[in-house]
Amino acid sequence: MTSSHDNTLKQKSSDTKSENLLAKRFLGLEKNIWIEFSALAIAHKAVNVGQGFIDYAPPHYFIDLYKETLDDPNILLHQYTRGYGHRRLVDAISNVYSPYFNRKIDPLNEVLITGGAYPSLFNCIHAFVNPGDEVILIEPFFDCYEPMVRSAGGIPRCIALKPKPESTHADCSSSSDWILDKKELESLFNPRTRLILTNTPNNPVGKVFTQEELEHIACLCQKHDVICISDEVYEWIVYDENKKHIRMSTLPNMWERTLTIGSAGKTFSSTGLKLGWTIGPSNLVRGCQIVHQDCVYTCPTISQEVVARCFEYELKRLNSPECYFNYISKELLEKRDKLVQVLKECGMKPVIPDGGYFILADFSEFGDQFQSDADDMKDFKFVRHLTKEKQLATIPVTGFYTADDRHLAENYIRFCFAKKDETLDKAIEILRKLKAN
Numbered sequence: 001m002t003s004s005h006d007n008t009l010k011q012k013s014s015d016t017k018s019e020n021l022l023a024k025r026f027l028g029l030e031k032n033i034w035i036e037f038s039a040l041a042i043a044h045k046a047v048n049v050g051q052g053f054i055d056y057a058p059p060h061y062f063i064d065l066y067k068e069t070l071d072d073p074n075i076l077l078h079q080y081t082r083g084y085g086h087r088r089l090v091d092a093i094s095n096v097y098s099p100y101f102n103r104k105i106d107p108l109n110e111v112l113i114t115g116g117a118y119p120s121l122f123n124c125i126h127a128f129v130n131p132g133d134e135v136i137l138i139e140p141f142f143d144c145y146e147p148m149v150r151s152a153g154g155i156p157r158c159i160a161l162k163p164k165p166e167s168t169h170a171d172c173s174s175s176s177d178w179i180l181d182k183k184e185l186e187s188l189f190n191p192r193t194r195l196i197l198t199n200t201p202n203n204p205v206g207k208v209f210t211q212e213e214l215e216h217i218a219c220l221c222q223k224h225d226v227i228c229i230s231d232e233v234y235e236w237i238v239y240d241e242n243k244k245h246i247r248m249s250t251l252p253n254m255w256e257r258t259l260t261i262g263s264a265g266k267t268f269s270s271t272g273l274k275l276g277w278t279i280g281p282s283n284l285v286r287g288c289q290i291v292h293q294d295c296v297y298t299c300p301t302i303s304q305e306v307v308a309r310c311f312e313y314e315l316k317r318l319n320s321p322e323c324y325f326n327y328i329s330k331e332l333l334e335k336r337d338k339l340v341q342v343l344k345e346c347g348m349k350p351v352i353p354d355g356g357y358f359i360l361a362d363f364s365e366f367g368d369q370f371q372s373d374a375d376d377m378k379d380f381k382f383v384r385h386l387t388k389e390k391q392l393a394t395i396p397v398t399g400f401y402t403a404d405d406r407h408l409a410e411n412y413i414r415f416c417f418a419k420k421d422e423t424l425d426k427a428i429e430i431l432r433k434l435k436a437n
Contacts, residue, residue, distance in 0.1 A: 114276045155192075
Protein backbone atom coordinates (compact mmCIF):
# COMPACT_ATOMS: atom_id res chain seq x y z
CA MET A 1 0.00 0.00 0.00
CA THR A 2 1.44 3.36 -1.03
CA SER A 3 1.77 5.93 1.75
CA SER A 4 0.77 9.59 1.36
CA HIS A 5 4.45 10.44 1.81
CA ASP A 6 5.35 8.25 -1.17
CA ASN A 7 2.61 9.90 -3.24
CA THR A 8 3.97 13.34 -2.35
CA LEU A 9 7.47 12.32 -3.41
CA LYS A 10 6.15 10.96 -6.69
CA GLN A 11 4.22 14.19 -7.32
CA LYS A 12 7.32 16.30 -6.63
CA SER A 13 9.35 14.10 -8.93
CA SER A 14 6.72 14.44 -11.65
CA ASP A 15 6.65 18.23 -11.24
CA THR A 16 10.45 18.38 -11.52
CA LYS A 17 10.41 16.31 -14.68
CA SER A 18 7.71 18.54 -16.17
CA GLU A 19 9.79 21.64 -15.43
CA ASN A 20 12.82 20.02 -17.03
CA LEU A 21 10.80 19.22 -20.14
CA LEU A 22 9.43 22.75 -20.58
CA ALA A 23 11.04 24.63 -23.47
CA LYS A 24 13.58 27.13 -22.14
CA ARG A 25 11.81 30.05 -23.82
CA PHE A 26 8.88 29.56 -21.42
CA LEU A 27 10.90 29.27 -18.22
CA GLY A 28 10.03 32.17 -15.93
CA LEU A 29 6.66 32.66 -17.62
CA GLU A 30 4.75 30.01 -15.68
CA LYS A 31 2.67 32.32 -13.46
CA ASN A 32 -0.50 34.05 -14.62
CA ILE A 33 -2.50 36.46 -12.47
CA TRP A 34 -5.81 35.57 -14.13
CA ILE A 35 -5.45 31.88 -13.31
CA GLU A 36 -4.63 32.59 -9.66
CA PHE A 37 -7.13 35.34 -8.92
CA SER A 38 -10.04 33.87 -10.90
CA ALA A 39 -9.70 30.64 -8.92
CA LEU A 40 -9.35 32.59 -5.67
CA ALA A 41 -12.55 34.58 -6.35
CA ILE A 42 -14.49 31.40 -7.04
CA ALA A 43 -13.08 29.54 -4.04
CA HIS A 44 -14.11 32.33 -1.64
CA LYS A 45 -17.37 33.23 -3.39
CA ALA A 46 -16.16 36.80 -3.69
CA VAL A 47 -17.91 39.66 -5.43
CA ASN A 48 -15.89 39.84 -8.62
CA VAL A 49 -15.03 43.40 -9.62
CA GLY A 50 -11.57 42.34 -10.71
CA GLN A 51 -11.90 40.52 -14.01
CA GLY A 52 -12.77 42.49 -17.13
CA PHE A 53 -16.02 40.92 -18.18
CA ILE A 54 -19.52 42.39 -18.15
CA ASP A 55 -21.83 40.29 -15.98
CA TYR A 56 -25.08 41.29 -17.66
CA ALA A 57 -26.58 40.58 -21.08
CA PRO A 58 -24.96 41.75 -24.33
CA PRO A 59 -26.95 44.19 -26.56
CA HIS A 60 -30.55 43.09 -27.11
CA TYR A 61 -30.09 41.96 -30.70
CA PHE A 62 -27.07 39.77 -29.94
CA ILE A 63 -29.01 36.83 -28.47
CA ASP A 64 -31.64 37.06 -31.22
CA LEU A 65 -29.00 36.91 -33.93
CA TYR A 66 -27.27 34.02 -32.17
CA LYS A 67 -30.53 32.02 -32.14
CA GLU A 68 -31.24 33.01 -35.73
CA THR A 69 -27.81 31.74 -36.78
CA LEU A 70 -28.25 28.42 -34.97
CA ASP A 71 -31.60 27.93 -36.71
CA ASP A 72 -30.18 28.78 -40.14
CA PRO A 73 -30.67 25.80 -42.52
CA ASN A 74 -27.24 26.39 -44.07
CA ILE A 75 -25.43 23.25 -42.83
CA LEU A 76 -22.03 24.70 -43.81
CA LEU A 77 -22.27 27.01 -40.79
CA HIS A 78 -21.47 23.90 -38.76
CA GLN A 79 -18.31 23.09 -40.73
CA TYR A 80 -14.88 24.64 -41.28
CA THR A 81 -14.81 28.09 -42.81
CA ARG A 82 -12.09 30.13 -44.50
CA GLY A 83 -8.88 29.86 -42.46
CA TYR A 84 -8.09 33.59 -42.33
CA GLY A 85 -11.64 34.60 -41.50
CA HIS A 86 -15.22 33.70 -42.37
CA ARG A 87 -16.02 35.56 -45.58
CA ARG A 88 -19.16 37.24 -44.25
CA LEU A 89 -17.27 38.48 -41.18
CA VAL A 90 -14.23 39.93 -42.96
CA ASP A 91 -16.59 41.67 -45.38
CA ALA A 92 -18.58 43.12 -42.47
CA ILE A 93 -15.42 44.32 -40.72
CA SER A 94 -14.24 45.96 -43.92
CA ASN A 95 -17.59 47.72 -44.35
CA VAL A 96 -17.71 48.95 -40.75
CA TYR A 97 -14.08 49.96 -40.30
CA SER A 98 -13.14 51.38 -43.71
CA PRO A 99 -14.62 54.82 -42.89
CA TYR A 100 -12.81 54.87 -39.52
CA PHE A 101 -9.49 54.01 -41.19
CA ASN A 102 -10.04 56.53 -44.01
CA ARG A 103 -9.47 53.88 -46.67
CA LYS A 104 -11.15 50.87 -48.24
CA ILE A 105 -9.93 47.84 -46.28
CA ASP A 106 -9.37 44.74 -48.42
CA PRO A 107 -11.33 42.06 -46.51
CA LEU A 108 -9.32 39.13 -47.88
CA ASN A 109 -5.80 40.51 -47.50
CA GLU A 110 -5.95 43.21 -44.82
CA VAL A 111 -8.08 41.48 -42.16
CA LEU A 112 -7.24 38.35 -40.16
CA ILE A 113 -9.77 36.76 -37.78
CA THR A 114 -8.31 35.13 -34.69
CA GLY A 115 -9.47 33.44 -31.49
CA GLY A 116 -9.54 36.74 -29.59
CA ALA A 117 -7.18 39.67 -29.10
CA TYR A 118 -4.72 37.33 -27.30
CA PRO A 119 -3.94 35.29 -30.44
CA SER A 120 -3.94 38.47 -32.53
CA LEU A 121 -1.15 39.83 -30.36
CA PHE A 122 0.65 36.49 -30.42
CA ASN A 123 0.52 36.35 -34.22
CA CYS A 124 1.79 39.92 -34.60
CA ILE A 125 4.69 39.46 -32.18
CA HIS A 126 5.80 36.02 -33.35
CA ALA A 127 5.52 36.95 -37.02
CA PHE A 128 8.10 39.73 -36.79
CA VAL A 129 10.33 39.25 -33.75
CA ASN A 130 13.60 37.37 -34.15
CA PRO A 131 15.78 36.32 -31.18
CA GLY A 132 17.57 39.41 -29.89
CA ASP A 133 15.13 41.91 -31.39
CA GLU A 134 13.93 44.61 -29.00
CA VAL A 135 10.28 45.42 -28.42
CA ILE A 136 9.18 48.60 -26.66
CA LEU A 137 6.37 48.13 -24.12
CA ILE A 138 4.56 50.98 -22.39
CA GLU A 139 3.82 50.14 -18.76
CA PRO A 140 1.38 49.31 -17.38
CA PHE A 141 0.37 46.90 -20.12
CA PHE A 142 -1.88 43.86 -20.40
CA ASP A 143 0.13 41.11 -18.79
CA CYS A 144 0.47 38.86 -21.85
CA TYR A 145 2.65 41.37 -23.73
CA GLU A 146 5.91 40.56 -21.97
CA PRO A 147 5.57 36.73 -22.02
CA MET A 148 4.75 36.81 -25.73
CA VAL A 149 7.78 38.95 -26.51
CA ARG A 150 10.05 36.70 -24.44
CA SER A 151 8.65 33.48 -25.91
CA ALA A 152 9.48 34.84 -29.37
CA GLY A 153 13.06 35.46 -28.25
CA GLY A 154 12.58 39.21 -28.08
CA ILE A 155 13.92 41.59 -25.47
CA PRO A 156 11.34 43.86 -23.78
CA ARG A 157 12.43 47.49 -23.40
CA CYS A 158 10.00 49.21 -21.08
CA ILE A 159 8.92 52.75 -20.37
CA ALA A 160 6.36 53.53 -17.68
CA LEU A 161 3.50 55.99 -17.81
CA LYS A 162 3.95 58.14 -14.73
CA PRO A 163 1.38 60.32 -13.00
CA LYS A 164 2.13 64.00 -12.74
CA PRO A 165 3.50 64.65 -9.20
CA GLU A 166 0.77 67.11 -8.30
CA SER A 167 -1.96 64.57 -9.15
CA THR A 168 -0.81 62.09 -6.49
CA HIS A 169 -1.70 64.46 -3.64
CA ALA A 170 -5.39 64.88 -4.56
CA ASP A 171 -8.21 62.61 -3.40
CA CYS A 172 -8.54 61.48 -7.01
CA SER A 173 -6.79 62.00 -10.32
CA SER A 174 -7.33 61.43 -14.03
CA SER A 175 -5.87 58.84 -16.36
CA SER A 176 -4.76 61.75 -18.55
CA ASP A 177 -2.32 62.68 -15.75
CA TRP A 178 -0.32 59.55 -16.60
CA ILE A 179 2.16 60.58 -19.25
CA LEU A 180 5.22 59.41 -21.20
CA ASP A 181 8.60 61.06 -20.91
CA LYS A 182 9.40 61.93 -24.53
CA LYS A 183 13.16 61.87 -24.13
CA GLU A 184 13.08 58.58 -22.28
CA LEU A 185 10.94 57.09 -25.05
CA GLU A 186 13.32 58.36 -27.74
CA SER A 187 16.25 56.78 -25.91
CA LEU A 188 14.71 53.30 -26.23
CA PHE A 189 14.72 53.31 -30.04
CA ASN A 190 17.83 51.88 -31.67
CA PRO A 191 18.82 49.68 -34.65
CA ARG A 192 17.66 46.55 -32.76
CA THR A 193 14.14 47.89 -32.16
CA ARG A 194 11.63 45.80 -34.11
CA LEU A 195 8.24 46.63 -32.61
CA ILE A 196 6.45 48.98 -30.25
CA LEU A 197 3.13 48.01 -28.62
CA THR A 198 0.62 50.75 -27.89
CA ASN A 199 -2.70 50.34 -26.10
CA THR A 200 -5.34 53.05 -26.24
CA PRO A 201 -7.63 53.25 -24.35
CA ASN A 202 -5.17 51.68 -21.97
CA ASN A 203 -5.78 48.72 -19.70
CA PRO A 204 -5.47 49.14 -16.72
CA VAL A 205 -5.07 52.95 -16.42
CA GLY A 206 -7.88 53.95 -18.80
CA LYS A 207 -5.67 56.53 -20.52
CA VAL A 208 -6.78 57.68 -23.97
CA PHE A 209 -3.62 58.70 -25.79
CA THR A 210 -3.72 62.18 -27.30
CA GLN A 211 -3.04 63.08 -30.91
CA GLU A 212 0.26 64.67 -29.86
CA GLU A 213 1.38 61.57 -27.96
CA LEU A 214 0.53 59.23 -30.80
CA GLU A 215 2.17 61.49 -33.38
CA HIS A 216 5.39 61.47 -31.35
CA ILE A 217 5.36 57.67 -31.28
CA ALA A 218 4.54 57.59 -35.00
CA CYS A 219 7.48 59.86 -35.87
CA LEU A 220 9.86 57.61 -33.92
CA CYS A 221 8.49 54.50 -35.67
CA GLN A 222 9.11 56.09 -39.07
CA LYS A 223 12.53 57.41 -38.14
CA HIS A 224 13.72 53.99 -36.91
CA ASP A 225 11.69 51.79 -39.30
CA VAL A 226 9.69 50.17 -36.49
CA ILE A 227 6.36 48.33 -36.73
CA CYS A 228 3.59 49.43 -34.35
CA ILE A 229 1.13 46.95 -32.88
CA SER A 230 -1.82 49.03 -31.75
CA ASP A 231 -4.07 47.27 -29.23
CA GLU A 232 -7.42 49.08 -29.55
CA VAL A 233 -9.86 46.61 -28.04
CA TYR A 234 -11.55 49.33 -25.94
CA GLU A 235 -11.91 51.62 -28.95
CA TRP A 236 -15.64 52.27 -28.46
CA ILE A 237 -15.46 53.05 -24.72
CA VAL A 238 -14.40 56.69 -24.30
CA TYR A 239 -16.13 59.04 -21.87
CA ASP A 240 -14.96 62.54 -22.72
CA GLU A 241 -16.03 63.94 -26.10
CA ASN A 242 -12.86 66.05 -26.12
CA LYS A 243 -10.67 62.93 -25.85
CA LYS A 244 -11.74 60.86 -28.81
CA HIS A 245 -10.13 57.56 -29.69
CA ILE A 246 -7.49 58.07 -32.40
CA ARG A 247 -6.44 55.08 -34.47
CA MET A 248 -2.67 54.92 -34.87
CA SER A 249 -2.91 53.66 -38.44
CA THR A 250 -4.81 56.81 -39.51
CA LEU A 251 -1.83 59.06 -38.76
CA PRO A 252 0.30 60.14 -41.74
CA ASN A 253 2.46 57.31 -43.12
CA MET A 254 1.41 54.89 -40.36
CA TRP A 255 -0.96 52.57 -42.22
CA GLU A 256 2.05 50.93 -43.85
CA ARG A 257 3.64 50.00 -40.49
CA THR A 258 0.69 49.47 -38.12
CA LEU A 259 -1.23 46.34 -37.13
CA THR A 260 -4.46 47.16 -35.29
CA ILE A 261 -5.94 44.66 -32.83
CA GLY A 262 -9.70 44.48 -32.21
CA SER A 263 -11.98 42.30 -30.09
CA ALA A 264 -15.52 41.02 -30.62
CA GLY A 265 -15.76 40.29 -26.91
CA LYS A 266 -15.15 43.93 -26.00
CA THR A 267 -17.08 45.35 -28.98
CA PHE A 268 -20.27 43.40 -28.24
CA SER A 269 -19.81 42.88 -24.47
CA SER A 270 -19.56 39.12 -24.87
CA THR A 271 -16.05 38.01 -23.92
CA GLY A 272 -17.05 34.36 -24.28
CA LEU A 273 -17.06 34.79 -28.06
CA LYS A 274 -13.24 34.65 -28.04
CA LEU A 275 -12.96 36.28 -31.46
CA GLY A 276 -10.58 39.05 -32.43
CA TRP A 277 -9.04 40.52 -35.53
CA THR A 278 -5.97 42.15 -36.95
CA ILE A 279 -6.29 44.94 -39.50
CA GLY A 280 -3.31 46.24 -41.45
CA PRO A 281 -1.44 46.35 -44.76
CA SER A 282 -1.39 43.09 -46.68
CA ASN A 283 2.36 42.50 -46.33
CA LEU A 284 2.18 42.69 -42.53
CA VAL A 285 -1.09 40.79 -42.25
CA ARG A 286 0.45 38.05 -44.39
CA GLY A 287 3.09 37.47 -41.71
CA CYS A 288 0.34 37.13 -39.10
CA GLN A 289 -1.57 34.72 -41.34
CA ILE A 290 1.43 32.41 -41.51
CA VAL A 291 1.68 32.18 -37.70
CA HIS A 292 -2.11 31.73 -37.49
CA GLN A 293 -2.29 28.96 -40.09
CA ASP A 294 0.34 26.90 -38.28
CA CYS A 295 -1.40 27.24 -34.92
CA VAL A 296 -5.17 27.70 -34.99
CA TYR A 297 -5.79 27.57 -38.75
CA THR A 298 -9.45 28.56 -38.50
CA CYS A 299 -11.82 29.91 -35.86
CA PRO A 300 -15.35 28.62 -35.09
CA THR A 301 -17.73 29.26 -37.98
CA ILE A 302 -20.91 29.80 -35.95
CA SER A 303 -19.49 32.55 -33.73
CA GLN A 304 -17.92 34.29 -36.74
CA GLU A 305 -21.29 34.24 -38.49
CA VAL A 306 -22.96 35.72 -35.39
CA VAL A 307 -20.42 38.54 -35.12
CA ALA A 308 -20.79 39.25 -38.85
CA ARG A 309 -24.54 39.64 -38.43
CA CYS A 310 -24.03 41.89 -35.40
CA PHE A 311 -21.71 44.16 -37.40
CA GLU A 312 -24.22 44.25 -40.26
CA TYR A 313 -26.94 45.22 -37.79
CA GLU A 314 -24.86 48.09 -36.41
CA LEU A 315 -23.66 49.20 -39.85
CA LYS A 316 -27.18 50.39 -40.64
CA ARG A 317 -27.16 52.79 -37.66
CA LEU A 318 -23.50 53.68 -37.14
CA ASN A 319 -24.16 57.41 -36.88
CA SER A 320 -27.22 57.19 -34.64
CA PRO A 321 -27.31 57.42 -30.83
CA GLU A 322 -28.93 53.96 -30.76
CA CYS A 323 -25.80 52.31 -32.19
CA TYR A 324 -24.27 50.16 -29.45
CA PHE A 325 -20.81 51.51 -30.24
CA ASN A 326 -22.12 54.98 -29.42
CA TYR A 327 -24.16 54.32 -26.31
CA ILE A 328 -22.03 51.78 -24.44
CA SER A 329 -19.93 54.63 -23.01
CA LYS A 330 -23.05 56.35 -21.69
CA GLU A 331 -24.19 53.07 -20.16
CA LEU A 332 -20.86 52.64 -18.34
CA LEU A 333 -20.29 56.28 -17.38
CA GLU A 334 -22.86 56.20 -14.59
CA LYS A 335 -21.29 53.03 -13.20
CA ARG A 336 -17.81 54.56 -13.35
CA ASP A 337 -18.86 57.70 -11.49
CA LYS A 338 -20.75 55.71 -8.87
CA LEU A 339 -17.69 53.62 -8.01
CA VAL A 340 -15.36 56.64 -8.13
CA GLN A 341 -17.46 58.45 -5.54
CA VAL A 342 -17.49 55.51 -3.14
CA LEU A 343 -13.74 54.95 -3.48
CA LYS A 344 -13.17 58.60 -2.57
CA GLU A 345 -15.50 58.32 0.41
CA CYS A 346 -13.67 55.21 1.58
CA GLY A 347 -10.26 56.86 1.51
CA MET A 348 -8.92 55.19 -1.61
CA LYS A 349 -7.66 57.52 -4.33
CA PRO A 350 -9.20 56.56 -7.68
CA VAL A 351 -7.61 57.30 -11.05
CA ILE A 352 -10.66 58.30 -13.10
CA PRO A 353 -10.40 56.64 -16.54
CA ASP A 354 -11.09 58.46 -19.80
CA GLY A 355 -11.71 55.11 -21.52
CA GLY A 356 -12.12 51.39 -20.96
CA TYR A 357 -13.91 49.99 -17.93
CA PHE A 358 -11.30 49.83 -15.21
CA ILE A 359 -10.41 52.11 -12.30
CA LEU A 360 -7.08 52.09 -10.51
CA ALA A 361 -7.26 52.97 -6.83
CA ASP A 362 -4.46 53.86 -4.43
CA PHE A 363 -5.11 51.78 -1.29
CA SER A 364 -2.24 53.21 0.80
CA GLU A 365 -4.54 54.10 3.67
CA PHE A 366 -5.55 50.43 4.04
CA GLY A 367 -2.28 48.72 3.29
CA ASP A 368 0.07 49.54 6.16
CA GLN A 369 0.19 45.93 7.32
CA PHE A 370 1.18 44.72 3.84
CA GLN A 371 4.68 45.29 2.52
CA SER A 372 6.45 44.16 -0.64
CA ASP A 373 9.21 41.62 -0.15
CA ALA A 374 11.30 39.18 -2.16
CA ASP A 375 8.41 36.73 -2.38
CA ASP A 376 5.47 38.96 -3.16
CA MET A 377 4.33 42.50 -3.87
CA LYS A 378 2.23 44.57 -1.49
CA ASP A 379 -0.75 44.80 -3.85
CA PHE A 380 -0.81 41.01 -4.37
CA LYS A 381 -0.99 40.52 -0.59
CA PHE A 382 -3.74 43.11 -0.21
CA VAL A 383 -5.84 41.64 -3.05
CA ARG A 384 -5.56 38.15 -1.55
CA HIS A 385 -6.63 39.58 1.80
CA LEU A 386 -9.65 41.33 0.27
CA THR A 387 -10.68 38.20 -1.60
CA LYS A 388 -10.26 35.73 1.26
CA GLU A 389 -11.31 37.84 4.23
CA LYS A 390 -13.73 40.39 2.75
CA GLN A 391 -15.05 38.43 -0.26
CA LEU A 392 -14.18 41.26 -2.64
CA ALA A 393 -12.16 40.27 -5.71
CA THR A 394 -9.98 42.90 -7.39
CA ILE A 395 -6.73 42.67 -9.39
CA PRO A 396 -3.18 43.70 -8.29
CA VAL A 397 -1.68 46.29 -10.62
CA THR A 398 1.99 45.28 -10.33
CA GLY A 399 1.02 42.33 -12.52
CA PHE A 400 0.87 44.80 -15.40
CA TYR A 401 4.54 45.77 -14.97
CA THR A 402 7.90 44.12 -15.54
CA ALA A 403 9.92 43.15 -12.47
CA ASP A 404 12.12 46.27 -12.58
CA ASP A 405 9.19 48.70 -12.44
CA ARG A 406 6.68 46.92 -10.20
CA HIS A 407 7.52 49.19 -7.29
CA LEU A 408 5.77 52.01 -9.20
CA ALA A 409 2.37 50.34 -8.74
CA GLU A 410 2.60 48.54 -5.41
CA ASN A 411 -0.06 50.82 -3.87
CA TYR A 412 -2.67 50.32 -6.62
CA ILE A 413 -5.39 47.76 -7.24
CA ARG A 414 -7.71 47.55 -10.25
CA PHE A 415 -11.51 47.55 -10.20
CA CYS A 416 -13.78 46.67 -13.13
CA PHE A 417 -17.00 48.70 -13.06
CA ALA A 418 -18.61 47.05 -16.12
CA LYS A 419 -20.94 45.12 -13.83
CA LYS A 420 -24.65 44.98 -13.17
CA ASP A 421 -25.93 47.29 -10.43
CA GLU A 422 -26.44 44.39 -8.05
CA THR A 423 -22.75 43.43 -8.28
CA LEU A 424 -21.55 47.01 -7.89
CA ASP A 425 -23.84 47.58 -4.90
CA LYS A 426 -22.44 44.49 -3.16
CA ALA A 427 -18.90 45.68 -3.82
CA ILE A 428 -19.74 49.16 -2.54
CA GLU A 429 -21.23 47.71 0.66
CA ILE A 430 -17.99 45.81 1.32
CA LEU A 431 -15.89 48.92 0.62
CA ARG A 432 -17.89 50.99 3.08
CA LYS A 433 -17.50 48.35 5.77
CA LEU A 434 -13.79 48.26 5.03
CA LYS A 435 -13.58 51.96 5.76
CA ALA A 436 -15.70 51.65 8.89
CA ASN A 437 -13.43 48.94 10.27
